[in-house]
Amino acid sequence: MAIDPITHISFDKYIIIQLPNELYKIYNTFTEVIGLGKYGSFYSKDIVGYPYGTVFDIEYEENDTEDQNKKQKGKKEETPGVAIPRKDDTAQSLEITDDILSNNFNSESNRLLIDQGSSIQKLSNEDIELLKEQNTRADKLISNIISNNGNFQLKTKQSQQKYLIRKFRKFSKCFKVERCTPQNLLKFLMDKNDLLRINDISLESIALQLNLSNIQPNGNYLVMDETGGFLIYSILERMYGGKEDDETKNGTITIITETEHPQLDLLKYSNYSDEFLKKTIKYISVMELLKPQNEEFVRAEFLRINEDLNINELLALKERSPLQQRKVNWFERQMSLIKISNTVDYYDALVLQTDFELKELVDRISKYVKPGSPIVVFCKFREPLLDLSNEYLMKNLNFLNVKILQTSCRPYQTKRGKIHPLMTMKSNGGWLLSCIKVIYQDINSVDKE
């Protein structure tokens, strides 16, 4: 059976790896050896074929161990280990299990504990590295850490746990592979402290924007994306879910770009083929959309650039040289742009994430939206949305059901017996404005009863 690249780890894909410290990182299975730094390294072919969500432990050949120990101090280990998938464990979790922890909880208070720092840990970091190299699995590693910490039994249960988790994160050699979904990509950017790149949008805000935009597999959406492609990928994911060849689905996304060339670098992590993206996504710049040319003008421009070459002759040719084909392509793209800029009342939703002055923007591009369809704007700040709402949309009879919304997700520490809200200092995840474009009826056209 062939590997389904949407559910299973495949070659030549971007993947996300969760490390024991719970952080997400992006790797590519094109790489022969994937190195996780202090958490080890392995051959990427070893993980191909397993379902996404699998946890692997890195184990090293016995005969390598001695060599490893010698090398340890000086340089980085060079021979990758073997990535062994954890089987018979449906949880596939990197967390330290309660079984291991609960065996070691005896002391009841920290009244007598005086912090002696790291001096009390009999196992040195080097010892631990050694243990680690010698195929020590997580649970063994941890019981070693426990029995070698003279003060461990004096700590409170809580500080014992904290201590173990800290050590575990530092020394264990395992990892989990996740598909590079938009949701996991967001977590990756969060871990990288790079949310500014996607306008500080939170998972809950993008989720709400997608729902309010009523994304469907066969819809045509007009989008501005200042999240480097994250918004586009999120929309594509809801429409196609990674599958490129389903003939029953044929929705498109039209992107209005600020610059000549769209900046959608995050889209590469979607693993979609270039052909698919080309078919599904159209680009048009604000200039091409709002200051459109007509066919006559394009023909004139073609003549000027190509020094009196006749486009009709080129089009009529059955075979064209590459240069001729490029010229035809240019002409056809100009024609398609003109068509887009003339197609009003067409799109099933207007989905915006942009720094442009919103009143002006919505005023000029809402004409492209099909009446009765949603307009959904994300903004990192509240003021521009209030301004758009109060100073434009609410004063204009072409917009209905104007709402400004904020949603935020509160994570809890989810350990039984210790459930409490987590204090996170993350940004607020932004605001959304939604409304429906409608058709205003001139009051004078109505008969008085």
Added chain:
Amino acid sequence: MAIDPITHISFDKYIIIQLPNELYKIYNTFTEVIGLGKYGSFYSKDIVGYPYGTVFDIEYEENDTEDQNKKQKGKKEETPGVAIPRKDDTAQSLEITDDILSNNFNSESNRLLIDQGSSIQKLSNEDIELLKEQNTRADKLISNIISNNGNFQLKTKQSQQKYLIRKFRKFSKCFKVERCTPQNLLKFLMDKNDLLRINDISLESIALQLNLSNIQPNGNYLVMDETGGFLIYSILERMYGGKEDDETKNGTITIITETEHPQLDLLKYSNYSDEFLKKTIKYISVMELLKPQNEEFVRAEFLRINEDLNINELLALKERSPLQQRKVNWFERQMSLIKISNTVDYYDALVLQTDFELKELVDRISKYVKPGSPIVVFCKFREPLLDLSNEYLMKNLNFLNVKILQTSCRPYQTKRGKIHPLMTMKSNGGWLLSCIKVIYQDINSVDKE
């Protein structure tokens, strides 16, 4: 032992009564008979002398019952009942207890329940009124309601409880007496849906404002209060706690008023004597503070108003007629206002709740604050505080540690086994700005090392 009016219900005081529907209402023990509407009525002397926080049940004389029943339909009952304090119950709670509820929970699912509305309740409202009159205490009332509802055993536990609590609130005759503290006053205004009167301030925001203002029993505070006296009362409560005659405490509050006569109608519920308030609170209008007169001008004005009467002669008199005394009072008040308007660097905190344009206001009155002391501004909206902070305070070296804060309290349904956050649609409780007034050192006065 004399009654302590701060801890015990006394004559001639405003009190707060919590009704079985959990709402707070304000009454006065000056009233001979306190009527709680459908929850009954009683003589206020019956509750005097018991500590605040006591729950009373209203009971009616046996021999009255028949009369009552006859009258019931036509007019309101006229003979008040007897308010009996609940003893041996430290909880003093109006809530329905779990004991009563748990006896009646047998059915496990509402799969078979079809809502038949009120037709299924065999006891009519009239029957219930009758029961109520006949000295039926809460628990008896409830078991009656239960045994007369044919569908009760078919309901889920949850809907049984909801049903009982609803009925209980409607029919029981008991109440709890609380002291008219600022906190209880706030709950009263909330129940009355009258928070606009106190600028929509929440308990948590006023609490934070008081703490940040560093209120102490001997401090002198400069205040603007657009909460009708609620802010002043809250400050007084922290300073004096209701006690007027403690010689070790002598702090004052100076109020800047917008109008000639301060609008502090909520202050009457504080139960402080007029003498105490007169001694402790000073009033000065924005005009008197910021456009002050000098002594010469006041004397001239005195002459003009009083047609060439010499104030010095009046002041020298040993005995004065009431009219003369009034004139002297007028003069002395003018002198004291001049003194206030000239006393800069004096107040231990500036505490503001006002609709005035804040930059302009703080710019002109911060001079009265002692350097190193806090300035704490409450505002219902965020924008004026952001504006004050970014456009004035942060650009001015006379202010330090500028912070904009918001605090909100999330109540939970606090029933064991059913703990969850309550969805309340209340307003957000406002924002606070705090900073410290400091003295800027001219850069040119510093020696270069």
Added chain:
Amino acid sequence: PVVEIEKKEHPNQGAFVHTDYENIVKENDLVLVYISKTNIRPVVLHKEGRLNTKYGTFLHSEIIGKQYGSQIGKFLNSNQVNRGKRHNKKNKDEKKEGEVGEENNDEEDEKKFGFIHVLKPTPELWTLSLPHRTQIVYTFDSSYITERLQITSLSNVIEAGTGSGSLSHQFSRTCGKLFTYEFHEVRKQQAELEFQQHGLLYQDYLDGKTDDKNVANIIINHRDVCKDGFLIDQVENINADCVFLDLPAPWEAIPNLNDPRVMNQNKQVRVCCFSPCFEQVDKTIEALELNGWGSIEMVEIQGRNFEGRKRMVKSIDDAIKVLCDQKERRNLGASNYRKYKKVRNELQEKDGINDDEHDLKRLKTNSI
């Protein structure tokens, strides 16, 4: 809001699908009539149909043939104006919506203009239009659930219980197949009928009534999943990859997910349990751990709506001016004050200053 759709009506297929380019409202379409933010009504349009609103009666024929998103207006007679006014008093926020005209209390006879909008149903608007048969999972929550479960058009989703079907609509829009279970028989029947009317039942695809399996994708069952599990007659293998449990005791249903014919055994799968109380969450976590689920996380979604508001701004100088005037008036006596004032105004007008303009209340737009 009252559902005005007849029990046995079968509107046109594709009620929840984006319209074609023409975007025209047809006879027998299921539409949502937007009367105000809090009053959105589902209606199936018939040539002879009538729709009663607070703005009077609209004929369905006035709506058929219009574009979706159209405003349909009419002039109200005075009786309706009065009713409208009372309504507006109660609900000031809705003022802008549905009614335009001068606020003229003297001339009740003047005709006012009232209007409705005809909208294409979306799951979110449908949720707003629902009579609340059971508690509803609101869009703040449902959108997050969809995202966290990573539901795409390839996902097979299990939902228990169906409840009002509000969330089912949202899942159905996004997912591959939706298996939904409801233990309350009457509610199941109501929901099934609704799904059928909305063209969402997978059976209709099997029966050839529609060829869009992206839309007709709901399989509904009457079932207590806690007792009887998730397996159904229609399919041998559910192959679910996303599960949403909105049950009083999800921990009783969780072990039933272990049957290998329920969840996809060959890929990562996700479950979301939706509970109001912490005690329920605690039992759910216990059951999840016991049944081999990992990476368990409890979260809470807090959603809010904002609105712009007008705020009073007062100037200190204005207040001082008012007080000075009051004082002068008192000192001079009323008649002298008027004379004085007149003279002063005359003087100041020459200088181009209008001292009388005590505009204490200036408005600014702000928000809470």
Added chain:
Amino acid sequence: PVVEIEKKEHPNQGAFVHTDYENIVKENDLVLVYISKTNIRPVVLHKEGRLNTKYGTFLHSEIIGKQYGSQIGKFLNSNQVNRGKRHNKKNKDEKKEGEVGEENNDEEDEKKFGFIHVLKPTPELWTLSLPHRTQIVYTFDSSYITERLQITSLSNVIEAGTGSGSLSHQFSRTCGKLFTYEFHEVRKQQAELEFQQHGLLYQDYLDGKTDDKNVANIIINHRDVCKDGFLIDQVENINADCVFLDLPAPWEAIPNLNDPRVMNQNKQVRVCCFSPCFEQVDKTIEALELNGWGSIEMVEIQGRNFEGRKRMVKSIDDAIKVLCDQKERRNLGASNYRKYKKVRNELQEKDGINDDEHDLKRLKTNSI
């Protein structure tokens, strides 16, 4: 921050009391030196004392005699400027604070001006200056607790445990007497010393060291209140009316409040238990109910700090103009474009339009 107060130092009484009208910093005063929002240091001032900061060394004698609230400035040498810069890079928000001067990277030798502020301690500033010996109850919570317990200058308050003493300072400011208990002996000693240095110990009032019993009102005990209850030798009857329990297992201490010598038996009394986890809250509610407490309510305080931020605003027309220019430049070729541009600019300058000003980035003040 490091506490620079010597263990056996006894600063002047009344460190936390409002100053008199003179408002002068005296020798031996305990002051808070404000260096930045996140660096506030408690210092007792001596004639010979020195204070080292990132802005260099300040002599205590430079501070003594100044008014509270005074800025004390000095010019930094270039070495310090560099350190300051590195600091600023890390922590941009503090830029305004502590340092003024042009950002001139070329001339490192130029003297820059750095400053500190001398402040009177308040419980809230003290909390910010604390080395975090234990978890701290922050002002968002503590102010709410004070208000909900209805603590006034008449209240006798019980606090267990003392912890860092941060909350004790806030209670002490507002309440009548504060009975505070700490089971960790070293922490109790640290807190006791601190209260003594701050003039807050009731014993000092009894010993006649101060006559302000509103200020010297703390009685601290080394005690495990869960095991040994609240009764203490110093007083026969605590007569508490407010209790705050910040303990891992408050339910173990609650029964000990039943002793009639602990709580005031003749008035309404209140208790607040502070716990992070729901399971603790659940056990606490159980204990409160069993021990006859009523009107139990669980709440959570959510506090936030806001800041104004600058936001980019782009204009559509500007963007279109940039794109048009790029296109023209490409079509014309670079050299022709320059000629064309020059001509066009000359034409436009006559009309007073400056087309070259593609000011794409305009700044507006906004906030999150």
